[in-house]
Amino acid sequence: MALVLSDMVGLGENNSLTLHDILAVIKGHVPEGHTFSACCPVVSDTPGYVKEPSLAEKVHCVVFVVSAAEISSYSENMKSTFHQLREHISALGVQQVALLTHVDKVCAKPSDVSQVYNGSLLKQEMLKAGALLGMPLSSMVPVKNYSEELELEPHTDTLLLTALEHVLLSVDLYLRDHPDRAASSASASS
Known part of the structure; x- marks a missing residue:
């Protein structure tokens, strides 16, 4: 298995990243290149949503x-x-x-x-x-x-x-x- 380092926007008081979205990334549900928005959390009908992530897709x-x-x-x-x-x-x-x-x-x-x-x-x-x-x-x-x-x-x-x-x-x-x-x-x- 190859080492993959993924960087994402930091958790802060002035950005649109939510706990829900961070956990979706960790679980491997978020498609690569996804643009996060506070008004549009990652859900199962998000375009490219990974319903059953593989081990390689998880953090x-x-x-x-x-x-x-x-x-x-x-x-x-x-x-x-x-x-x-x-x-x-x-x-x-x-x-x-x-x-x-x-x-x-x-x-x-x-x-x-x-x-x-x-x-x-x-x-x-x-x-x-x-x-x-x-x-x-x-x-x-x-x-x-x-x-x-x-x-x-x-x-x-x-x-x-x-x-x-x-x-x-x-x-x-x-x-x-x-x-x-x-x-x-x-x-x-x-």
């Missing part, structure tokens, strides 16, 4: 992306929305990971990977992100964004690859928890 790991520099800007309403969303995702048995981006904005020595996990300020931001999302610290992965660099930086790459490894391990857990689905998908594709 195996949801990755929340939160900026370390913006954690304090989220409202209590958004915190509640994140918690509701996580409850629904957990009920589906889907793994969840949180990427804490822009760690260089809160970490004293962002270029030294060995120091990223030792910084008390970063740990505080990770705890805040965990409280915001309702996730344990073990589900949080700090990353430094490429924003001004003109060349690749090994320390930044190490953090990004560590995040990818965390996501892949979560996908593996999902597939282990759903062996009947993984086996039927493999035999159907043979």
